[in-house]
Amino acid sequence: MWKKRNERIGYQGWRQIKIKQFELPNGKLADYDILSSSSYVTVAAFTQNREAILIRQFRPGPERELLSFCEGAIDTGEEPIEAARRELREETGYEAEKIIFLKKRNSAYTDQWQYFFLATNCQLKGEPQLDEGEFLTHEVMSIDALRKRLLDPEEDTFNNIAAAYLALERLKMC
Amino acid sequence: MWKKRNERIGYQGWRQIKIKQFELPNGKLADYDILSSSSYVTVAAFTQNREAILIRQFRPGPERELLSFCEGAIDTGEEPIEAARRELREETGYEAEKIIFLKKRNSAYTDQWQYFFLATNCQLKGEPQLDEGEFLTHEVMSIDALRKRLLDPEEDTFNNIAAAYLALERLKMC
Numbered sequence: 377m378w379k380k381r382n383e384r385i386g387y388q389g390w391r392q393i394k395i396k397q398f399e400l401p402n403g404k405l406a407d408y409d410i411l412s413s414s415s416y417v418t419v420a421a422f423t424q425n426r427e428a429i430l431i432r433q434f435r436p437g438p439e440r441e442l443l444s445f446c447e448g449a450i451d452t453g454e455e456p457i458e459a460a461r462r463e464l465r466e467e468t469g470y471e472a473e474k475i476i477f478l479k480k481r482n483s484a485y486t487d488q489w490q491y492f493f494l495a496t497n498c499q500l501k502g503e504p505q506l507d508e509g510e511f512l513t514h515e516v517m518s519i520d521a522l523r524k525r526l527l528d529p530e531e532d533t534f535n536n537i538a539a540a541y542l543a544l545e546r547l548k549m550c
Numbered sequence: 551m552w553k554k555r556n557e558r559i560g561y562q563g564w565r566q567i568k569i570k571q572f573e574l575p576n577g578k579l580a581d582y583d584i585l586s587s588s589s590y591v592t593v594a595a596f597t598q599n600r601e602a603i604l605i606r607q608f609r610p611g612p613e614r615e616l617l618s619f620c621e622g623a624i625d626t627g628e629e630p631i632e633a634a635r636r637e638l639r640e641e642t643g644y645e646a647e648k649i650i651f652l653k654k655r656n657s658a659y660t661d662q663w664q665y666f667f668l669a670t671n672c673q674l675k676g677e678p679q680l681d682e683g684e685f686l687t688h689e690v691m692s693i694d695a696l697r698k699r700l701l702d703p704e705e706d707t708f709n710n711i712a713a714a715y716l717a718l719e720r721l722k723m724c
Contacts, residue, residue: 378608386563387561387583389581391583391659398610410610435658436658437582437584438661482609486612487613509580535656537653541712
């Protein structure tokens with residue numbers, strides 16, 4: 377059994393690091409730096425023609441452009457499904473007929489949840505409403521092309537692999 | 551176009567935060583906290599009976615036990631595929647007949663790569679060799695049971711969804 381003995385803020389900038397101290401099963405104490413962030417949604421959205429709606433955006437971590445589904449932090453007091461609807465509308469201008477919860481997951485060294493949603497029969501309803509400092513473009517891609525990317529070991533630009541597979545598997549059942 | 555103007559260390563503990571300053575496409579300057587870590591491998595490993603080899607481990611981020619494939623940091627100078635072989639041997643005692651590169655990916659706010667490998671026909675060759683402070687157990691699970699977990703929206707304990715789908719898709723082709 378692990379027992380938490382202490383927790384303090386190690387770093388506070390645009391992101392926060394919490395230092396959590398645990399008593400390990402062997403009785404020793406160990407500190408872990410945990411990235412502390414809002415939980416967020418990943419929205420695997422598809423048009424009425426079943427094309428994937430993707431975002432192309434420069435990313436400051438790897439310092440290159442990545443292709444992804446819409447993603448964004450859940451606001452305080454907001455339901456995850458509402459965050460999914462809002463992020464899709466803000467980042468792409470699309471609205472979904474139906475939004476379906478697929479799954480949620482944790483990772484080892486963060487305290488956030490990632491929620492996966494499938495958005496179907498999306499229609500373009502207006503212009504994206506981007507935050508200041510947000511620079512992205514959206515594009516659509518056929519499901520065949522998306523599948524091909526997932527299967528190609530050399531393809532490393534699209535980074536929502538889990539969301540894509542969960543959505544494609546669910547779409548078969550719709 | 552984003553232009554990097556500055557980079558400095560914002561936090562150095564068990565993890566490191568780099569503060570990267572970019573000139574944005576609108577000419578403004580913005581700082582981003584980037585989690586700076588070693589690249590790592592995720593090893594979707596299967597026994598000769600095609601059972602998935604999984605790790606159960608308490609995780610200090612979400613403060614609960616998660617189920618995952620073997621994962622671990624790539625050592626300096628080590629090839630990703632060697633890290634995959636080593637982590638599998640150390641964490642579980644299994645050795646693979648064949649290790650196949652599936653894909654690699656970046657995420658938006660880290661500077662690391664995640665490499666996905668498929669390890670097939672694994673055989674138990676000895677005891678795990680765990681690092682001090684590493685407390686984990688391994689278990690095997692049928693592919694059917696793994697698929698069922700992936701498809702269940704309420705299942706949120708297994709967190710290597712991308713690796714599982716990439717591996718299952720590849721296994722069909724073996």
